Amino acid sequence: MAFDPELATRAWLATLSGPARARSDAYFEGGYLLLFVDAAITIAVTWATLRFGWAARLSAWAGRRRDGSARRPAVHALRFLPAYILLTTLLTLPWAIWEQFVREHDYGLSTQSFPAWAGEAAIAITINLVAVTLLFTGIHAAIRRAPRDWWLGATGITIAGLAFFILIAPVVVEPLFNRYTPLPAGPVRTAVLSMARANGIPAENVFVVDASRQTTRISANVAGLGATTRIALNDNLLKQPPDEIRAVMAHEMGHYVLGHVTKLLVALAILAALLFLFVARALPALLARFGAGWGVARLDDPAIFAPVTILLTIAFLALTPLFNTLIRTQEIEADRFGLNVARAPEAFASIAVKLGQYRKLEPGPWEEAVFYDHPSGRTRVLTAMRWKAEHLGQSDIR
Template identity: 55%
Template sequence: MTITSFMLAAAAAAPAFDAEAATQAYLSTLQGAARVKSDAYFEGGYWLPLWGALVAIVSYWLMLRFRWSAKWSAWAGRVTKRRWLQPGLYSIPFALVGALITLPWTIYVSYVREHQYGLSNQSFAEWAKELGIATGVGLVVGVIFFIILYAVIRKSPKRWWLWGTGAVTALLAVMIMLAPLFIEPLFNKYTPMQAGPVRDEILRIAHEQKIPANDVYVVDASKQTKRISANVAGLGPTIRIALNDNLLNRSNIHGIKAVMGHEMGHYKLYHIQKLLAYLAVMALIGFAIVAWAAPRILARHGEQWGVREVADPASAPLLQGLLTVLLVPAGILFNSIIRHHESEADAFGLNAAQEPDGFAMTAMQLSEYRKIEPAAWEEMLFYDHPSGRTRVKMAMDWKAAHLGELPPDQRAPMVMTPDKPAE
């Protein structure tokens, strides 16, 4: 028998596999109260960006209306005569007061709502401590950002939007590079994974994909949340492969390999670099609109606000408010960009890990807090990841197309769960 005829005979003998039926079998595992809860949580989140933008705009309006912003700018001018430093000083009360005004909203979204749906493991004290750390990091970044932005505005009043885009993009790139080393460890402990089959399989896939990493780290995310997650973070020398302990404890080796293959896809497909490019374009458009609108608004209202010009740090609430308005529609576009990247990483991960049922199982776990079967318009407008149904269907279509490449015990239709990996 020739090799070709042998392969044809093997394919004919393989069990029939219906990708749509297999998809429905997975989807049927999320039913009843659990599905209602998942849908309610995710649908409630549709309006959070809009309400969050309105809360932020109100805070900026208060700063201008009661001339707090002008007073902070004057205070910074009294503290130092170095004009380049004044915006950095101004940013401190600007950030602190803004955080205080929006604190009730922050508490509701990040603490109360997460506990209502059983997704958080933190006490209020633990949550507040991390909020304090995040606020401190934000203050440092804000000082740097304000110094750079207003230096650009002073040096080039007519083209600051162009040079400002370059400065912001460079700052974002530095933040992405430094975050794994200096920021993320402020919130979580990263521990090298112990030697064993799981670590060996992750590194095997990484090395097959020529990812320059020889360690895998476990993040103690269970102290904060019940969500599963992983990433290949950093740029250049700061690259790091990590998975959280929820994924390690709630999944099996099939699901872990599927997730890590997906995350490696983001790295290999240069999604971080592409997102930086997209953000740069969006910043360019946003800054250009703000540069056009802000002087016109100040000409009409600047005197009553005590704001002389765009180059005055006191203009920050106006600039931020305009950007916040623009971010609402931009967020929909950005969701589509990220969703496309996630779909690309899904396809990459299926090819790299060859774990379609592990991938489908993980998609079902993620659907514990993501509406699993949205309408097409919902997925287009509100999803920054493919829906659970989309992901399970992709995995089952991949399985149907590559059935002969899988181990014999994984070719038949099955519903894989963490405690029943191959049934």
């Protein structure tokens, strides 16, 4: 009988069924609601800091010296922002604990004790506090200099900051959370480096990340630029069969070879420009309507970080389907690249079903377009089975 990709796909998807399938669907569908709840909580907490005068009071404190004279605008911002971000972080902490710790444990996705999780959360909060403070201090300087056209400067600062973060993250940030150890010589290392050489990826080592300390999820990446190029896979992936490891690593190499990070930064620059243009036009109206009551009415007050946060949260939520589709399109490209390189469609299908542990396997088409930043399991298995159907009879296909 001829090989039928649709039938083969159905057979693969049927391997995850019953309670395991129901749990995966519930976890992922819960995420749709969380998208809206997270935004609503951010807006409500930020609104409260304005409505009750906390943002105005913090800003008044940050902007004055002991003798009552005004501080320089950049110093004002650098004192106000960390204090304000810490305040809103503490106000939303109970929700963050439920969402990131309790819920992940309920679904068996986290392996961490509470103290271990809390320690890492403290590091992440600190990094976020420093990064957002520096970023918005820069944006606020652009706002003061060009009260109408600052959105251009803000876009430049944001994309430069993001590119810098992506560049230093593998060296400076990731080691704060995990250990990277060289994978010892063996068939997996040989196979991965062979695929890398064949595809022009300048890496001489493969690193293993001890992600099982935090999570049961499988992941890998090819990160860095030029001399800092680094191939890494996590220890959850290393426990899988060799062909499945090859299938995943070939996908990750696809992101590198296809220049996905650079392309994504260009797309994000366009999106950031649109977001900031919206904020630049909406902010004066918001301040005119509510500013007097908040005690935050002037663009040269760094406390406008609060209303800017509200506007950005709304705009981000509206752009989520577009953002997801950008990423998902790159993921489909990397899937096809990976199939061409690893030539292991059955192993790729097996991994796609395993990822279905926390990503609903069979969504409707609109559901996938709006909420999925990776292809669904069904899309991935079908892609693999169609690839297989076109390569039947070739002796190296696995």
